Amino acid sequence: MGIAASSSESSSWKSKVEFHEDNKSREYEHYQLTNCLLDALGHDEYIKHMKIYSCDIINPQDILSVFVFFPILYFVKHKFIVFQTNKWWYSLEKDNVYITIQRGKTEKTVKDQKKDTVRTACEEKTISFHKVSKNSISVHSLIHELNKKDALKIGYNLANRNCNHFVDDVLKWLPEITNNNKRASITLKEWHVGLENYLKNKQIKYDNPRRIFFVGTTCFPLSGGQVLEPTGASIVEQDHMITVLTMFNASGEFLLPRIVYPKERDNEIDRSGFDEASFYSVPDGWASVNSETFGSLFETLQTFVTNQRIGLPIILFVNGHSKDFKQQGIEFCEMNRMYLYDLFKNPTKFLQDPMTLAWQKAAKQWKNTNKRHTIPINKFTTVFSEAWKQFATLTNARNGFQEYSLLPRV
Structure with a gap:
């Protein structure tokens, strides 16, 4: 006992x-x-x-x-x-x-x-x-x-x-x-009926793949001085996490990733390994991500939509356990005609499965080249930048939306 x-x-x-x-x-x-x-x-x-x-x-x-x-x-x-x-x-x-x-x-x-x-x-x-x-x-x-x-x-x-x-x-x-x-145990068909009703009430046309986005997170466990696989890794003691926020649309346009990590790891994170990404260090890892972080996330999306001349409104699908997005960002998003909607069940096909595969390939290549058995934390950005190149493809983007029958009929 x-x-x-x-x-x-x-x-x-x-x-x-x-x-x-x-x-x-x-x-x-x-x-x-x-x-x-x-x-x-x-x-x-x-x-x-x-x-x-x-x-x-x-x-x-x-x-x-x-x-x-x-x-x-x-x-x-x-x-x-x-x-x-x-x-x-x-x-x-x-x-x-x-x-x-x-x-x-x-x-x-x-x-x-x-x-x-x-x-x-x-x-x-x-x-x-x-x-x-x-x-x-x-x-x-x-x-x-x-x-x-x-x-x-x-x-x-x-x-x-x-x-x-x-x-x-x-x-x-x-x-x-x-x-x-x-x-909660609705079928995919029933979920789609709910989505159709929501789009109708908000007067959103679901006909442009560039205006259909997904946002999700991937957690990379840290153990001692190592970075482990985002899922299925065997570790003895988990210290903290590096969390990567990802957004992309059904046309395969990806925003650069946002990398959130514990502030105590500041001296171990080499930002130059992926200098195009945005970085946020927070006191207690993911637990300390605040409204300012989420607000800036959606401001980044708004800027992306404007610069790419995508147009509004947009629908933003959120994986089911990312309630923080909704709590911190729903007011800002709706004011700017960006509408959040929870996906059907746990959307591993959108993000976790292809991201894990891309990380495994990049990690294996780095280990073979550098004659190492593990990925040190200060090399995370270097390895992840290669994984990102393999992950951020039109095929992966469309496969995720296709899995849930979310590609618009055009």
Whole structure:
């Protein structure tokens, strides 16, 4: 259960989600749950069924602390959740340091051990609330609920915020998630009907591909002195992120990328490696991006539209987890006849998939040329500038819009 030795309130609590897969772990703070963590998890899947297990407290020191300070709780078990999708098995649990998510190919990999520690006396608990209706709850919706309920901000307390309480809370969320998903689980056809109604109400003609834009983000994890792949990278401890904001239209016209990075990395970022891009250093990485940053982003778009004689109005599709764009920029955009609209589900075909492929190719070429096994942070811009050349193509732009049937009929 992860008991703190000196008191019921844990001083070890990090306010982070730990994602463990293939013997490697990554850490995510609250602001990274609905973007970077979802990107790392990849394609969303429905949960087929869910089980509740209990086991002995994993850390022997925990057992001692329980016995010495709280002897009545000596026989308390660690409780955790195991669930299955079509492709994966997951475990979800809380201790005095993290909320931990494990993923593996078999139930055994997540049920019988936590990271490299074997669980003992593991048994399934019979709880009626853990039944999951078919196609009602997805992995991503569960992460969204962790974010919505501020699960990382609650902390850990032996008396009323331990592993058992966390499992009970998740079970209570299930009906709410199901109801939310029923309201949100529209088909692509229904989404298009909603878009058509919106365009009609705003009196926007959807006939010019130059006036149809996409805006999204890509997160590049930093670990120690290295830059890792934007998704699927195996790292031991994640320090911060470099976040790249990208905008382009259905005609394949790309705005130069905006690179946002933690201010503490100022001396490691070589801006000359991609001097055409715009750079923003912020105190705490992506969490500190403010209204000024977003306002200038849309001012840049307005300038681009004017200089390229694209004309107005324009429609700007936003990936589903980029709510910050809407909160900070919707007033400015509508005043200038630029209209934001959420895309259908997680648009990996627009940005994440082609960007990851371009980065992999550029990184491999740089490593081979320079006889290196990793990408140091001070070489990020050099490698990314090459990746950008491969990514920013008419084919990639049109493929993204085509995937969601968003190319205008002309």
